[in-house]
Amino acid sequence: MDKKSIIGIAVVAVLFLGFAYMNTKEQEKYQQEMARWQAYQDSLAAAAAVTAPAAGEAVAAADTVAAATVRERQVEALGATLAAAREAEAEEFTVENDVMAVRFSTRGGQVTGVTLKDYKRYAPRGEEGRPVEMMDPATARFGMTFYVKNGLRNVDVNTLDYVFEAEPVAEGPEGEQVVVMRLPVSGDASLEYRYTIYDTASPERDYLVGFDVRLVNMAREMANQTQIQIDWSNTSYQNEKGFKNENMYTTVAYRFPGEKSVEELGMSEEEKSKEVTSSLNWVAFKQQFFSSVFIAPENVSYADLGFSTAHPGSGYVKDFTARMTVPYTPQTEGYDFAFYFGPNKYSILKKVSLSEGDDLHMERLIPLGWGIFGWVNRWCVIPVFDFLRNYIPSFGIVILILAVLIRLVISPLTYKSYVSMAKMRLVKPQIDELAKKYPKPEDAMKKQQATMELYKKAGINPMGGCIPMLIQMPILIAMFRFFPASIELREQPFLWADDLSSYDSILHLPFNIPFYGDHVSLFALLMAVSVFITSKISYSQTAQAGPQMAGMKFMMLYLMPLMLLFWFNNYSSGLSYYYLVSNIITMGQTFGFRYIVNEDKLHQRMKENARKPKKMSKFQQRYEELMKQREQLARQQAAARNKRK
DSSP states (O other), X not given: OOHHHHHHHHHHHXXXXXXXXXXXXXXXXXXXXXXXXXXXXXXXXXXXXXXXXXXXXXXXXXXXXXXXXXXXXXXXXXXXXXXXXXXXXOOEEXXXXXXXXXXXXXXXXXXXXXXXXXXXXXXXXXXXXXXXXXXXXTTOEEEEEEEEEETTEEEEEEGGGSXXXXXXXXXXXXXXXXXXXXXXXXXTXXXXXXXXXXXXXXXXXXXXXXXXXXEETOTTTBOXXXXXXXXXXXXXXXXXXXXXXXXXXXXXXXXXXXXXXXXXXXXXXXXXXXXXXXXXXXXXXXXXXXXXXXXXXXXXXXXXXXEEEOOTTSSEEEEEEEEEEEEOOTTOOEEEEEEEEEEOOHHHHTTOOSSTTOOOOGGGGSOOOSHHHHHHIIIIIHHHHHHHHTXXXXXXXXXXXXXXXXXXXXXXHHHHHHHHHHHHHXXXXXXXXXXXXXXXXXXXXXXXXXXXXXXXXXXXXTTTTTHHHHXXXXXXXXXXXXXXXXXXXXXXXXXXXXXXXXXXXXXXXEEEETTTEEEEOHHHHHHHHHHHHHHHHHXXXXXXXXXXXXXXXXXXXXXXXXXXXXXXXXXXXXXXXXXXXXXXXXXXXXXXXXXXXOHHHHHHHHHHHHHSOOOOOHHHHXXXXXXXXXXXXXXXXXXXXXXXX
């Protein structure tokens, strides 16, 4: 090792020893500083522990002073009576009759819940469903807003902010239960709510809750105003099996005074609202089979109505809101309102009224169809259906008998249509000869005239096969409206279906098919197959009668059954079952007509009729005149084209 290396090592060693010494000194200094800091923190904690009780007492004292200040300000703004009502503790209680339990809250003096005892929320077969609840108590709101005088101030009073004084439930002269809740305003002035829960002596009043509002000595207390605002809202539970189908029928409905028809906001999967500036005498939060209805015989002067749709699987369907106003004058002593909380049952809603001769037309809440379709349901289908279900316990058998009766009633039309198509088949060879005789497009008019002459001689009405089918359409459409709206089918099982008012499911799919769903409805599938078979039978007859029907083969045989399969998969299984039975009966009638109608004898009769002089029907006369006009027009157009050339 040379001299330079030794010197280098010595320098490194001195530097290392110096660094170690200095680091030791710094560590000692750091430990001393940490000890002093910890001692300082301990002294602070001890001081805080000593002064904490005193500080808590100071905060409590400050809160007491603040509460007293708030109290003084409330008394100054509202008056002592309303201030006390604002601070009171709310109570809840329930009043029942045989069909429902109504829950009240003294907070706002309002109805916060209604339980229907005779109806259950959907539950799979073998499971017990809970009773139907008309609203979610957490979201139920019914408040009246008005102004009262307090010195020179006008105080905005919303009843939802105040606690009413409830009297013990009393019994009325006819056995009804009366609930009286009162909101003291000032002195002898008060707002009084009087609810009436009826007994079951009158079924149409079972689900009716009388709601009388009395302004007791309020004229001198009310500020200058011309109206009182009513805010009503609640959230509807999902009570049925299929969210999509129930949501389609859940909306806000209302009626104009003097009108039989009912207006609706319509279906929406999101939000919808509408301002109504005309008078209304009731507003309904309508679900598929149940409705909550606010009835105002003296009419609401304005309404802002709306709903928003809940998410599927949430257990809810829609959030309803209705902001309404009723007229007010110093002479107004009160309002005779009412609520209906119950089923959308035609026999009950038809009879609901508040006074003699006061027809509310609440049965129009049930979507039975407009015009002739509704007429068929109200005057034909419903009476027969109600008669059958009084004697037959199984609704599946009731639907079967109903389908048989309807097909028997319209069987003359079906027979007439079959005979007309048979005649068309018999003259088809002659129609083909006319097609060969007039092959050119310019001879189309001559061909039509010759065809009509042939039909006249053979005694054939070209519309004979279509008119009977058109006559049947009101019945078919009426049944389409009847079954999804029939609460009688609710909770009624039949075969594999656990609820005829909703879809049946034999297979749940692990995925969702657009426009079809996540399940397989066997009734819908069988119905689609029956449509295919009946369409094939019908096509075989019509294709023989006229070649123009060949172009409709794809639509009749394949497209229509497929569309109906997708459409009915989420619909009422009772409806699919009815159409299935109806199609089977139609097939049987068709084969029966083939046996009854002897086409050889029919053809001979047609030949005999052809020899007799025929008087054209009005339809044939109009048709022939139209053909002549079209032929003359075609000649004029052809002549004009020749001149231009």
